[in-house]
Amino acid sequence: MRLTVLGCSGTYPGPDSPCSGYLVEHEGFRLVLELGNGALGQLQRHCDIRDVDAVWVSHLHPDHCLDLVAWSYALRYHPQGQRPPVPVHGPDGLAARLAAACEAPPLDGLAEVFVHTTVSPGTMTLGPFEVTTARVAHPVEAHAVRLTAGGRSLVYSGDTAASQALVELARDCDLLLCEASWASEPAPPPGIHLTGREAGDHAARAGARRVVLTHVMPVTDPQAVLAEAREGYTGAMHLARCGDVFEV
Numbered sequence: 288m289r290l291t292v293l294g295c296s297g298t299y300p301g302p303d304s305p306c307s308g309y310l311v312e313h314e315g316f317r318l319v320l321e322l323g324n325g326a327l328g329q330l331q332r333h334c335d336i337r338d339v340d341a342v343w344v345s346h347l348h349p350d351h352c353l354d355l356v357a358w359s360y361a362l363r364y365h366p367q368g369q370r371p372p373v374p375v376h377g378p379d380g381l382a383a384r385l386a387a388a389c390e391a392p393p394l395d396g397l398a399e400v401f402v403h404t405t406v407s408p409g410t411m412t413l414g415p416f417e418v419t420t421a422r423v424a425h426p427v428e429a430h431a432v433r434l435t436a437g438g439r440s441l442v443y444s445g446d447t448a449a450s451q452a453l454v455e456l457a458r459d460c461d462l463l464l465c466e467a468s469w470a471s472e473p474a475p476p477p478g479i480h481l482t483g484r485e486a487g488d489h490a491a492r493a494g495a496r497r498v499v500l501t502h503v504m505p506v507t508d509p510q511a512v513l514a515e516a517r518e519g520y521t522g523a524m525h526l527a528r529c530g531d532v533f534e535v
């Protein structure tokens with residue numbers, strides 16, 4: 288499968304990247320993981336925005352889903368007419384959250400373009416992907432996901448603080464796309480995100496074969512995050528950059 292980074296800035300857009308967005312392709316199927324602020328623009332560099340087969344959203348924070356609102360306008364008023372509704376898989380409440388961000392009641396505009404399915408921990412099939420979801424540690428309901436296709440596996444952490452569930456979900460995966468929002472100094476608030484050191488530790492404990500660090504906040508020094516992550520994980524490790532492509 289192929290992973291393309293549409294956006295990797297943590298919490299809010301930075302000067303070099305939109306917020307979270309990842310395009311995962313396999314056998315012609317296009318799955319978009321997250322569509323945070325600005326990621327819709329980058330998506331247009333890689334495919335026609337009418338040619339996405341499914342969307343998966345980890346949690347309801349705007350930096351992971353708000354561009355679904357912008358996308359809904361593009362789909363509703365496209366000069367070639369509306370395509371069939373896009374399947375959107377996300378936590379309970381995603382449809383209402385997006386509708387509230389989009390328009391005042393009656394809230395029905397998004398229903399024309401998206402068909403929502405509530406995600407809960409477990410395994411389902413999405414096109415060619417086996418999709419396994421696990422609950423991770425964040426101030427709101429949040430999920431990590433493991434995508435398996437063609438004998439390869441990609442695990443995405445979503446937003447999480449230290450999480451044994453993430454370690455288990457990422458066991459022996461081919462690529463772990465792991466959030467590392469902060470460096471360890473100054474000490475960040477607990478229970479929200481991983482530091483670089485924690486991300487490296489999680490990757491090592493999981494036995495991940497390759498790691499891409501993402502969701503680094505604009506105020507965080509990415510090289511400091513990478514350096515401390517490498518203290519705990521000695522395999523191949525990269526910092527995500529907008530536009531990066533990884534063959535998994």
Ligand SMILES: [Zn+2]
Pocket residue numbers: 297298348350351446502
């Ligand atoms: Zn986030």
Ligand SMILES: [Zn+2]
Pocket residue numbers: 346348425446
């Ligand atoms: Zn979040």
